[in-house]
Amino acid sequence: SQQGEEDPQALSIQEGENATMNCSYKTSINNLQWYRQNSGRGLVHLILIRSNEREKHSGRLRVTLDTSKKSSSLLITASRAADTASYFCATDDTGGYNKLIFGAGTRLAVHP
């Protein structure tokens, strides 16, 4: 079962522009995480936001969480070509056994 669903599936922007990706989920969560994956590589953790938090920052990353709408967004400001990657949201299954469920991801292409 897929918990998080990212939107859009693909995003193409120019360097310097901001990139916004959205994630929706279906059930109650303890926290929501965002990961990045370069092509053919493993995933790298970017940021974790807890269910009682509404916004979190890390460098050029800004994550928001709206538990009433069951959605989160990831904003990358002043994007660089090196930000080109796939971005995934992941949520804990509160009824489960410490399972982390991933969405299908957003493929971001940043053009020089």
Place this chain on the structure above:
Amino acid sequence: DGGITQSPKYLFRKEGQNVTLSCEQNLNHDAMYWYRQDPGQGLRLIYYSQIVNDFQKGDIAEGYSVSREKKESFPLTVTSAQKNPTAFYLCASRKSGELFFGEGSRLTVL
């Protein structure tokens, strides 16, 4: 260096053969996970383990098996019962909510 090591990075298998993917961690994490990723798709959970000698099926466990005899090791066997095994396999360990991933193993069935 601490981390997750997966091997082999690339593996080719003939139909009907079982193959085992290795996953080793030296992070001293209790929880370990196996995910499968198909092109253009997200990660699907195959198996996970919270502690040694215990593991649970994920969403797509059919045709796979695991063992957790040591804290550091969580090997995944892709059996001949898995009808479509060609995929990218990712192993991860977990601490404080965050997952730490290996670099993946790409399995191709010929």
